[in-house]
Structure formats: C-alpha cells, structure tokens
Amino acid sequence: GENVEQHPSTLSVQEGDSAVIKCTYSDSASNYFPWYKQELGKRPQLIIDIRSNVGEKKDQRIAVTLNKTAKHFSLHITETQPEDSAVYFCAANTYSGGGADGLTFGKGTHLIIQP
Amino acid sequence: NAGVTQTPKFQVLKTGQSMTLQCAQDMNHNSMYWYRQDPGMGLRLIYYSASEGTTDKGEVPNGYNVSRLNKREFSLRLESAAPSQTSVYFCASSERQGDQETQYFGPGTRLLVL
Numbered sequence: 001g002e003n004v005e006q007h008p009s010t011l012s013v014q015e016g017d018s019a020v021i022k023c024t025y026s027d028s029a030s031n032y033f034p035w036y037k038q039e040l041g042k043r044p045q046l047i048i049d050i051r052s053n054v055g056e057k058k059d060q061r062i063a064v065t066l067n068k069t070a071k072h073f074s075l076h077i078t079e080t081q082p083e084d085s086a087v088y089f090c091a092a093n094t095y096s097g098g099g100a101d102g103l104t105f106g107k108g109t110h111l112i113i114q115p
Numbered sequence: 116n117a118g119v120t121q122t123p124k125f126q127v128l129k130t131g132q133s134m135t136l137q138c139a140q141d142m143n144h145n146s147m148y149w150y151r152q153d154p155g156m157g158l159r160l161i162y163y164s165a166s167e168g169t170t171d172k173g174e175v176p177n178g179y180n181v182s183r184l185n186k187r188e189f190s191l192r193l194e195s196a197a198p199s200q201t202s203v204y205f206c207a208s209s210e211r212q213g214d215q216e217t218q219y220f221g222p223g224t225r226l227l228v229l
Contacts, residue, residue: 001174009155032215043205043220044158051215089157093216101165102148102173103218107157 002027004092006106014114019080021109023090024072030092033073034103035064038087047088048075077111085113117141119221121206127227128196136191136224138206146209146216147189148173149181151202152223158205164189196228 003026013019025033034049050057050064050073057064061080066073077084087110091103122137140147145166150158160173164183178200180192189208193200204224209216 006157034215034217043222045220046217049215049217091158101171102160102163103158104160104174105150105157107155 002030002092002094002104004090004104004106006090006109008109009107010110010112012112012114013080015080015082017080019077019084019111021075021088021090021111022072023074023092023106024070025092025104026071027092027094028068028071029094032093033064033066034091034093035062035075036089036091036105038089038108040086044089080111080113082113082115085111087111119206119208119219121204121221121224123224124222125225127229128193129229130197132196133192133194134196134226135193136204136206136226137188138190138221139188140206140208140219140221141187142208142210142219143186144208144210144219145186146211147183148207148209148218149179149189149191150205150207151175151200152205153202161191161204196226198228200226201228202226 006023031052036044037047038044063076087108090106119140148163149161162181164170167186182190206221207218209218
C-alpha cells in the first residue's frame with residue numbers, strides 16, 4: 001500500500017517568513033495530493049490540493065508543488081501570520097477510478113509562527 | 116447544511132465494553148470513511164465505504180466493525196474496547212470531482228478506554 005513520509009515534524013518560523021513542508025510517497029499510481037490544516041481540537045480542513053497532471057498550484061499565500069518523477073510534493077506558505085500556526089498534514093490517494101480508496105496521511109507537521 | 120456530524124463528542128469506556136460511533140452526512144456523498152488519530156501518528160484509515168452497501172478495510176481495521184446503514188450514515192462499532200483504542204475518531208465523506216476525491220471531516224469523537 002501507499003506510504004507517505006512528511007518532514008519536518010515541527011517547524012518554527014518568524015512571522016512574515018516563509019515555511020516549507022515536504023512529503024514523499026511510495027506508490028507511483030497515486031494521483032491526488034491534498035493538504036489539510038488542523039487547529040488544536042478541531043477537525044482537519046482541506047487548504048489546497050494538486051493532481052498528478054499538474055506541477056504547481058497557488059492560492060494566495062499558499063502553494064503546492066509536485067515532482068512525480070521523484071515522488072515528492074511540498075507545501076509553501078509565504079508571509080506567515082499567527083493564524084497559520086497549526087498542524088499540517090499531507091496525504092496521497094491511489095484513486096483507481098472504480099471508487100474511493102481513502103487517503104494515506106503523513107504524520108503531520110506542527111507549524112509554529114513566532115511573533 | 117450541517118456537513119458531516121458525529122456522535123458522541125466524548126466517551127469513556129471500560130475495557131471490554133462495546134459502543135457504536137455514529138456518523139452522518141447531508142452532502143449526498145457516495146463515499147464515507149473512518150479514521151483514527153493518535154499523537155505523532157497522523158490519521159490512519161480504519162474502514163471505508165465507496166458506496167452504499169459496500170465496505171472495505173483500511174490500514175488498521177482490527178477490533179472494529181462498520182455498517183453503511185444508508186447513503187447518509189456510516190457507523191463504527193467497537194465490540195470489546197481495549198485501552199489501545201483510546202484515540203480521536205474522525206468520520207469523513209467525499210465527493211468525486213474528475214480525478215480527485217475531496218474529503219470533508221466531521222468534528223471527531225474523543226474516546227478514552229480505561
């Protein structure tokens with residue numbers, strides 16, 4: 001099955017700086033890569049996603065890049081703000097076309113924005 | 116439109132007790148999932164249901180059973196709870212948009228097994 005590795009486990013950056021979180025996946029058949037943000041005590045919420053036929057996607061201050069050859073994808077947050085402090089999870093889905101198989105998640109990155 | 120709802124929010128069980136976690140969605144999604152979340156382990160898939168009437172095992176199914184009661188509801192049952200099942204349980208549902216399935220999560224159920 002799919003295996004997703006996520007680094008780092010904790011990331012502390014100064015407010016206004018950029019943050020980068022990296023993930024690798026094992027199954028070359030994976031074709032969908034979402035990122036979720038989870039605030040303390042809350043549910044995970046989708047913030048951005050990318051499909052395997054796209055190399056980069058941006059949404060305001062966040063962007064995701066995908067390298068299919070190397071089987072890794074990254075989340076980039078620019079101009080970080082205090083409200084960006086949370087745990088971020090990457091995930092990968094092997095979507096067979098016959099139905100949903102669920103998501104395999106990385107273990108999460110605790111992003112801390114220092115004032 | 117409530118999205119994905121879960122009951123109960125919190126539960127304390129003694130070892131060997133049984134319980135059912137309830138999940139419902141009002142978004143007319145075909146697929147539903149149960150995950151557990153443990154510190155440092157991320158979210159791990161327990162069971163999923165690609166459509167009404169079907170269920171499949173995920174990464175960590177041992178000790179659990181599920182029922183897809185209808186399109187809206189997907190329940191998770193612990194027949195004989197163990198301390199190792201202390202966790203936060205999230206239900207999710209998804210819609211298919213082309214090649215991607217966007218999953219929406221419920222608020223979670225915090226379970227403590229003593």
